[in-house]
Amino acid sequence: MNTISDSSRARLDGLMKVAAGVGLLGAIGVGLGLAQDVQANKPQFLQSYLFAYLFWLGLSLGSLAFGILHYLTGGRWGVRLERILQAGMGTLPLMLLLFLPIWMNMQELYPWSRPGAMDSELMHKKAFWLNTEGWTARIFVYFAIWMFCAWLLTSRGKKKDATGDEKADSGVRFLAGPMIILHVLAVTFAVIDWAMSLEPEWFSTMYGVIFVAGQGISTLAFAVVICAWLRKDEQFGKLFSSAHFHDLGTLMFAFSMFWTYTSFSQYLIIWSGNIAEETPWYLHRTGHGWQNVAIALVALGWFLPFLLLMQRKLKQQAHLLVGVAVIVLVARHFDLYWQIGPAFHHDGFHGPHWMDLAMPFAIGGFWVALFAWLLKARPITNRQIAMIHAEAQAAHH
Amino acid sequence: MSHTQHDASPIYGYLAEFDDKDALFACAQAARARGFTEIEAYTPTPLHGLPEILGYKNYVPHLVFLGGVAGVLTGFGLCYWVSVLEYPLNIGGKPFNSWQAFVVPTFETMILFASLTAVFGMIILNGLPQPYHPVFNVEKFARCSDDRFFFVVLSRDPKFDAHDTRRFLADQKALSVDEVPH
Incomplete structure (x- = not known):
């Protein structure tokens, strides 16, 4: 049984509401800023958006990486962080949704997607990777990999915790090695697509x-x-x-x-x-x-x-x-x-432009609100409670 | 030194023997509460939290930090001296003081100096090598490397009193209390 006090749920509930409020205010703020003169403000809006988006996506992906890593390394830090990491990776569907503005304004952000940009000999050789169809399709490939891993970790972890069956997540343990490799590859190619290709002539492994x-x-x-x-x-x-x-x-x-x-x-x-x-x-x-x-x-x-x-x-x-x-x-x-x-x-x-400062709050507000909502559903696991008891007993000896 | 009068004491201190780490912890805590400062504990395995109770101050981290700083200065100084002062070479048209290229050797000397300081600082601050120690005079102390825990109140402790200290240790559920000759 979860014995977490009501005060913690109330506090997470409060965090969720405050964060959603911050997100809403931020979104209205940058929205109004954009609406003042859409044509003139759109480039800055998108640049700030991409910057803030990559920060918060980084927390979703970092949570997933540590979640997988814990299956490979073990350690109490991972047991203690289990729900925090799961709530963090649970924000991935929101991040997929929030990718929409970037995808819709691809040409504004990414020089290679503009007509005629691939005419030079160097860029011509990169066209097999840097083309709008492939780039769009890969968004879904990356998110499919990440969301599948996140779903696997979260659902098996929940089952294991509910039933107390240690074997409930043995499949995840078996897959953790391949998953971390796949994850790092997906992150690498994703940031090549979304950040490195802002300057498409340049490259770094x-x-x-x-x-x-x-x-x-x-x-x-x-x-x-x-x-x-x-x-x-x-x-x-x-x-x-x-x-x-x-x-x-x-x-x-x-x-x-x-x-x-x-x-x-x-x-x-x-x-x-x-x-x-x-x-x-x-x-x-x-x-x-x-x-x-x-x-x-x-x-x-x-x-x-x-x-x-x-x-x-x-x-x-x-x-x-x-x-x-x-x-x-x-x-x-x-x-x-x-x-x-x-x-x-x-x-x-x-x-910095004022949108650079406001945008992390606009996106982050929604990210944290979803995070708090996911964490509130099950703030502490049975395994964590058992660990608290075991440590308390060890301290008495 | 204020210890001079105690150093003249015929014994090194009193040695209490325990067969349980919790009894040792309790004894150390009681000794600290009583105001003893010159106290020592000997155990078969490292025990977390015990050095803090004994009031032991570990200066190795501070030494390691200073060693690291010395390594940084040495490494960068060596690179700078060779490349700028003593034997400047034109490499790819880059400036003589190419700090970017000096970072890696500087980092490595930092690690080298810091780790050597850690090893030798630990040995020196532990007073090693130490072929003789008064506690060896008590025969049962040999079990310290097996299954016994020992606690010593030194005679140079300002609060040390031949009669009271012995009684105090006996009250701490010690298996035995022995006099440790010098």
């Missing part, structure tokens, strides 16, 4: 894994915030112990290093090679004001988390770790903004 790492660390940071918020409830307080935050902090440290490693490797290789096909991408991102975004990104994405997450005592205290998590979430926005923004602004960085 490191690109996908940078996104995988970024999605990983932002998901962990989001989980830290949610766990810290939930632990005000007594039962969640026991589930999300200081050992749990230590685990999450250590995972965040590892993923911060992973993201830094991949991001810097891509830069180092292109800098060393110094060939005309590759360097423009970085030249646009390290000059005309964009270098300031890059410096802020290095400070927020690598330096601060690296320095702070080294400290064991900090990782064990939820309220301090939340501070780092907020830095990480802000850094993830800087990362995406720096990856995508210069594609539309080769002339330089002139400060």
Whole structure:
């Protein structure tokens, strides 16, 4: 039996309503901004939309990745996060729906989809991949893979928890290896389609894994915030112990290093090679004001988390770790903004548009509302309750 | 040193023997509550939380951090000295001070210095190698590497009193309390 207190459900209900309110207000705000002069504001609206969309999609996909990963690695962190990750990956249908504006305005965003763009010899060779039919079909392929994995994890996990039958998810355990490979491949090709192809002449084989790492660390940071918020409830307080935050902090440290490693490797290789096909991408991102975004990104994405997450005592205290998590979430926005923004602004960085700031709230409001609604349905599992009891008993011995 | 008068004590301290880790934990907690500061515990396996109760401060992480910083400075300094000052080479027309290329060696020296500091810092701060220790004088201490837990109150503790401390340890469900000669 779930013995979670009514106060937690009430709090999740409150989160859902506040988030939906924020989402609605944000949507009305950016909607009105767009409506003022559709023709003039549409490009900025779509750029901000893509940026914010990729951030929140990253949390859905990061949740799925950790959900699968837990079947491969085990560990208590995964048992503790089970429902949070499932609620996170449960937002994928919403993200498919929210892809509609991007798909409908493909030509506005992606230069290769415009008539005549593929005429050059180089682009002609890329036409087998970069064509509107293939690109559209692949949206459904990616989402089919992700949603199938998410459904498998969630439904089998629920069955196992309800029946107590340890074998209920043995199929998932068997499939977890292939699933994580398929997932990473799908994310790689998806970000090639949706972000890298904004500048279709440029390419990098490191690109996908940078996104995988970024999605990983932002998901962990989001989980830290949610766990810290939930632990005000007594039962969640026991589930999300200081050992749990230590685990999450250590995972965040590892993923911060992973993201830094991949991001810097891509830069180092292109800098060393110094060939005309590759360097423009970085030249646009390290000059005309964009270098300031890059410096802020290095400070927020690598330096601060690296320095702070080294400290064991900090990782064990939820309220301090939340501070780092907020830095990480802000850094993830800087990362995406720096990856995508210069594609539309080769002339330089002139400060963020107000839609860049509003759009993450507009999309995020709906994302968090759905997340809270999914989590509210079953905030805690029987396995988690059993774990709380086992740990309490171990502590008495 | 304020310990001089206690160092003159004929014994090292009192050794209490336990066959259960919870009794050891309780004893350590009681000793701390009583105000003892010069206390030691010996166990067959590492016990989480015990060093904190004993008031043990671990300085290895701080040393490792300093080792890492020294590694960064050394690694980058070496690259800079070779490539800019001592033997500048034109490689692909890139600037002599190409920090991008220095990052990897700098990172590696950071890891090297930090890990060497961790190993040697741990050994030195543990006072190793240590072929002799007064507790070896008590024969039953040999079971510390098997199934017994030991707790020592040192005679140099300001609160140490030959009679009271022995009584205190005996009250902690100790299997035995022994005098540890120097």
